[in-house]
Amino acid sequence: MECVFGLVGNDYAIVVADTSAVHSILVHKSNEDKIMVLDSHKLVAASGEPGDRVQFTEYIQKNVALYQFxxxxxxxxxxxANFTRGELATALRKQNPYQVNVLMAGYDKEIGPSLYYIDYIATLHxxxxxxxxxxxxxxxxxxDRHYHSGMTVEEAIDLVDKCILEIRSRLVVAPPNFVIKIVDKDGAREYAWRESVKPDATA
Known part of the structure; x- marks a missing residue:
């Protein structure tokens, strides 16, 4: 029952992910961070098979760092985003695809904030x-109902909270906790957690 979503405002992008690590009918932990900081001004939120998700996002992170080095x-x-899409497409054609869907958010000085949708069959938008x-x-x-271009951060967070509330009230097995991260001219960072179950610090 994974949930990953994001949106772009005037000068920021926000991504949100649930923090549940689930296998079959078991919840293994409720503080799994599914949003990785790629570099100082990029975030990647991923959903999919846990092994593929962790391996693939780490692979992308290290290659982005290698390019900069x-x-x-x-x-x-x-x-x-195009590099990520290319790696998914290559794996797909080698008949060993990653079962990973990605939302990549970033901030570029000349362009501003952006959000890219990349699914497991290497569709990029x-x-x-x-x-x-x-x-x-x-x-x-x-x-669709509440988003508009030029939203302030406060308006965007209010919309995020509405989405989380809707998920919790509508899904039969809804993830209890969510992590919110933001990227803007000041960099990529964690913004807040929305918790209905306190994560076990020893997990």
């Missing part, structure tokens, strides 16, 4: 808002 300049968000998982049915409906 070799060339002395970071990849733009668009370039990082630049979007204003996007979602994956069972929660996407409700998130996309809420964002």
């Amino acid at each position: 070799r060339n002395g300049i970071p990849l733009t968000t668009a370039a990082a 630049k979007v204003d808002r996007g979602a994956f998982g069972y929660g996407s049915y409700f998130c996309l409906a809420m964002m």
Whole structure:
């Protein structure tokens, strides 16, 4: 019952993910961070098979860092998204695809914030808002109704909270906790957690 969604405002992008690690009918932990910081101004939120999700996002993170180390300049968000899409497409054609869906958010000085939707069959789109998982049915409906360009951070967080509330009230097995991260001119960082179950610090 994974839920990953994000949206873009005037000068920021926000991504949100549930924090449940689930296998079959078991919840293994409720503080799994599914949003990785790629570099100082990029975030990647992923959903899918846990092994593929962790391995693939770490692989992308290390290659983005390697490019910057070799060339002395970071990849733009668009370039990082296209690289990610290329790796998914290559794996798909080798008949060993990653079962991973990705939302990549970033901030570039000349361009501003951007959000890219990349699914497991290597479809790439630049979007204003996007979602994956069972929660996407409700998130996309809420964002269609309430999203508008030029939203302030406070308005965007209010919309995020509406999406989380809708997921919790509508999904039969709804994830209890969510993590919210933001990227803007000041960099990529964690913004807040929305918890209905306190994560076990020892997990």
